[in-house]
Amino acid sequence: MRRFMLMILMVSVLSGCWDLKQLEHAIYVTGLGIDYKDDKMHIYIRSLPLENVGKSEGGSGKKQDAPVWIGHGVGDSFDSATDNIYFTSQQRISWSHIGHIVFTEDALKRDRVIDDVVDVLNRFAETRSAIWLYGTQSEVDELFNSKPILDLSPYYAKENNPNNVYKQFSIAKPKSLRQYLIERYEPGKMAEFPVLNTNQNQWSKREENHPIQEWGGLMIMDKARFKGAYSIKDIKGLRWIEKSTKRAPLYLYKDESVYASIVADSPKVNIKPVVKGSNVQFNIEVEVSGTIIENPQKAKVKELEQLSTEKIKKQIRNTYLKGLENQADIYDLGYRLYKKKPKEFKRLKLSQGDWLKEDTIKDIKVGVTLESGGKLKVDRMKKK
Template sequence: MMKHGIWRKAVFVFLILPMISGCWNMRELEHMFYAHAIGIDYIDGQYKLYAQILDFSTLGKQEAGGSKSETTEGAWVGKGVGNSFQEAVHHLYATSQRRIYWGHLNSVVLSEAVLKHGIHEVVDQLTRYNEFRYTLWVFGTRNSVEEVLLASPILESSPVYSQLSDPEDVYEQSSFIPPKRLYQLITELREPGKTPLLPLIHLSKGRWVDKKTQYSALELEGVGIIKDGKWNGWLSKEDITGSRWLDRGTVRTPLVIDSDKQPAAVVIFEHPKPRIHPEMRNGKIYFNIGVTVKGSISLMVKEVSEAEIASRSEKLIGEEIRRTFKEGLKQKTDSLNLLDSFYRNKLPEWRKLTQLREFALDAESLQSIDVKVQITNSGRTVGPFSPSK
């Protein structure tokens, strides 16, 4: 009986071995390359793919408090070329010495050229392959895609800490142009009332230096306007400033208050609450906007009352909103995304309107802008110091 028991146990172990061997064919982590960001360009009828591969040795040293690597700046950039996006990817594979793993891909940078060509094929490929995620950060650029991917963060050796990889970190401190994820871009491309505005990243040179070198830093310079999946122009950071007051995602944003054409105070505003009221009269669409926002005085260089600061802030915010609206009209663009509220609240009228004309807005479409500012913290007055007598 004991022999039969031992035999049965041996058979059981033999049968169960195949079931526990599922991890035997897994690759070691150090035997793969990890793509962290990609850039896509379109030149002479061909796609150019740039893949930023992380050097984890520099990241590990940094996390442990070590020094920077002397051989690399935290990443390598590989290139692939092809008549299609997929062909460019496989051209990249040909020179890669290891399997490239895309599961940690964090960001995508699209050149102005590929945006003008159209992004439908690129978006289709990014959403079709199972290792890509819908949560990728998406940027456009008017600079060289390769230079953007090679830019090293200030004081850091790894691109993991760059604005390209973690744009929310900067946005939460100073909210002007909101970062955009892939799923948000796809949603806007499919919504009839939406105008996709893609953050444009570029290299700002000469603003960060040490004793030896001037460094290039990544910065958002504006937004690219996307229409029917293609580039339709762009708006600078100054031109798009008014949109921050209609974005409920705005975390923290400054406003400089002038007095007699001189800076008098700086107010930090948080979490604006916009209201957009669309209406249709005589076959035309009109909008009335309301904004309620609270702010605190961060700096005061002149003696100005809180009531005057609040009144001046209300006027400046209204001017910024109207300016952004007018800058959009120059390119036949709904830069404030006002039409989305009309589409969602008055669908029958929307259908009639879009059948009559291609672009429904004009200079009279934005009627009133009502801004209510509440100063919650007077901050601290800073003036000239005089010696005591």
Template structure:
């Protein structure tokens, strides 16, 4: 018995302890990071959430909103702004849960962006998979917007943009790893979604409820900010962005609505047309469409033609709006750069890499399907 007690005593000293472990409530968890630049100073904003409260929300229906804390630090450098933030921190700060990075328009310049990359890339806690946005709104207001039904702010567009995009595609969300890749690619144009607070669409108990939405995007080319385009100007980008694009369009003829078509599974290709002193491009797009509603009786072939015409109009509008900014959201120049870098360099020197006539041809083919609508249509 004595030997057993001695063995238990020895083993107890060999067991590793957890004396230095921190409880959830003892750590400040940063979930979103914002950067602004004003009057020669960098301003860092952080969004903090109480994970203990969020855990309670997941276990049952809540009647109160989860508290959102917003921190602010200022300095002549981003490192200095971070130090200013740390001086007032009451507990240990964890950066391992940052899922969103928001940059103001003033930060989207080479000198300021180099500090953003240096700050985020050197941190071993901040992940490369966070979502990146630009904004023209107040950062403090953005970080305090809450989603529907008292849900955690982690369920908002700021932290989970992919769910909304997969259901109805507008401007494709971008993760930090892809943002850096395109930002440093000489021939690429970054389409950086701009996030905005809207109070027009939703209300709670007859009171307007502010909610986040993607209002447009900043065009960044060769590390330079080329300008900003609204969401309606960029509708054409979704058909080339991903084969998982899913969206509905209203087909019109001479301003009259003909029907509503759901489009999905776009497949596209870009062909380079070489000319003696210039280069043009041909885009081919194939997409599957399903009739949702019919507002006017037309034949199948006519509906197909009108749908293709609507898509062409969207894509032409986006291209011409971007070309005015010397931006290239369709990545036409990137295709040329990868196949013929010498020719691309020559056109850049002549300032002819992208212009209003670069998109020579646009071929669109819609495989139109009808669910329960055939009896109302004439072939």
């Protein structure tokens, strides 16, 4: 009798493992692509085998060519397009490891597409708000097939870890799903998506071109309205307005040739709205400190500071004018008015129409202080 009871107890304990789902018996989605064409929503999922998602000792990805699998679903909405992928899925699809979402320009131009996607993700229990958002001008499957160098797992590519690159080269501030949800409902606030494209030629492996992701600029949304795509050249002024800028190189020219270069960080920004009747203008003040990186002509510090001041001021103005072409408030001037003078923002009804003008930025003041010459000390006496 005791043996019989012991056998029953053992069977009851072991029975709990019979329905155990193995981790490797799932398709882990690490990237999500959204496109819109032929009046249909097109969804691309990027999946990696489990062994290439896990982090290896020392913090690097797995040292082998990690295979990338791309699924493609089509539907009338985001939910129906994702469900379409289930027809050919060989295992359960896990959405809990999505690291980034990429929207094509056509998708962002389509009314309500981004709201449809965000609404589903915000309701779905598996997805997180710490997902990076991007726009792209490349084909999604081409972008998803590109891989980082050194045979690292695509899971550790720049699209899943943008802050590491942004700290070294601050050109397009990363945007998370959580940040977008906040900006989507803030009066006067626009959402800026970094553009991630495919570069076919800059890197090679064994004398063969190695396609890789590259920054391509910004795409700007005003709520659910597309406000244009802007190249790296177009947005160079934005980094001087972003307080999050960590490292911004500036190349100084004289007689159409490179004269010197500096690198600046952590700009101090103050934007003051000036309201007179039905007219609103803004004064922009920027203070930048930097380091001299290149000075082959042995130019005086004072001259380099003056050249830097003029160029930063010009970049700020040019970026604003580029956004003005599409009424894209690239510096969030309306939001700054709302925060400082909410009654005036409401009275002027800035959120209800196109209000930006060429002279909306009344004045730009820039101050540059070069504190260091790298390994070489800056001789402040040469400024006099």
